[in-house]
Structure formats: C-alpha cells, structure tokens
Amino acid sequence: xxxxxxxxxxxxxxxxxxxxxxxxxxxxxxxxxxxxxxxxxxxxxxxxxxxxxxxxxxxxxxxxxxxxxxxxxxxxxxxxxxxxxxxxxxxxxxxxxxxxxxxxxxxxxxxxxxxxxxxxxxxxxxxxxxxxxxxxxxxxxxxxxxxxxxxx
Numbered sequence: 676x677x678x679x680x681x682x683x684x685x686x687x688x689x690x691x692x693x694x695x696x697x698x699x700x701x702x703x704x705x706x707x708x709x710x711x712x713x714x715x716x717x718x719x720x721x722x723x724x725x726x727x728x729x730x731x732x733x734x735x736x737x738x739x740x741x742x743x744x745x746x747x748x749x750x751x752x753x754x755x756x757x758x759x760x761x762x763x764x765x766x767x768x769x770x771x772x773x774x775x776x777x778x779x780x781x782x783x784x785x786x787x788x789x790x791x792x793x794x795x796x797x798x799x800x801x802x803x804x805x806x807x808x809x810x811x812x813x814x815x816x817x818x819x820x821x822x823x824x825x826x827x
Contacts, residue, residue, distance in 0.1 A: 769820070773817070773820065776813055776816065776817055779813055780810065780813055780814075783806050783809055783810045783813070784810075786802075786806055787803060787806050790802045790803055790806065791803070
C-alpha cells in the first residue's frame, strides 16, 4: 500500500469511514497471528512465574537467615547479661576479699606490736620474720589485684 492510496481514501472519505480506514492501516502495518501472540504471552507468563517463584524462594531463605540471626542475637544478649551478672558478683567478692586483706594487714601489725612487747631474743626475731613474710605476701596479692583491675 502506498502513501498515495491512503491519501486518496482519506481525502475522498469523510465521516464514519475514516476510523475504519485508520484501523485497517494500523492492522496492516503490524499483523501478528493470534497463535503467535498467544505463544508469546504464554512464554512471557511462564518466565514471569518462574522469576516470581525464584524470588519467593530467595525471600524465604532471607527470612530464615534473619530469623536465625535474631535467635543468635538473642543468645548473645542473654550470654552478655549472664557475664555482666557474674562480673558484678565477682567484683563484690573481690571487694570483700580486699577488705579481708586490709583487716589481715592490721592484724599482722597488731601481732608485731604484741611480739615486740612480750617476746625477746631469737624467738621474737623468728616471729617478726614470719610476720614480715606474711605482710609481704598480702601486699603482693593486693598489688597483683590492682594490676588486674587496670586491665580492660
């Protein structure tokens, strides 16, 4: 069909024939058989369905991962809470032990004064030496404790 054919028809026809001519022109330019069209639509629908199913499987997998991460996070949080509780209990015991050590140092000093006033000679020297050794051990323990307290 040539351009002159359509121009002649358009110039001679007015009214209801004009839309029919336009429709015929469009159909003549892009004719596709109904079977080919249906096959293409079916293939497209199959492709879209397969993609949707793949995406749904991917979403389910991601939901499972998020769920397991949430459970892991919950477990880690619970463990952290337990560790914090244990830490507070340990700190309380440590503070009690520190108080006991200070009392022990005071007792050692008191014993030292008792030995100096009530004993003399070799026996007093041995007792004072043992008390000195005990005092050194207690101070070393307290120094070690203060070094551990400085650690993060």
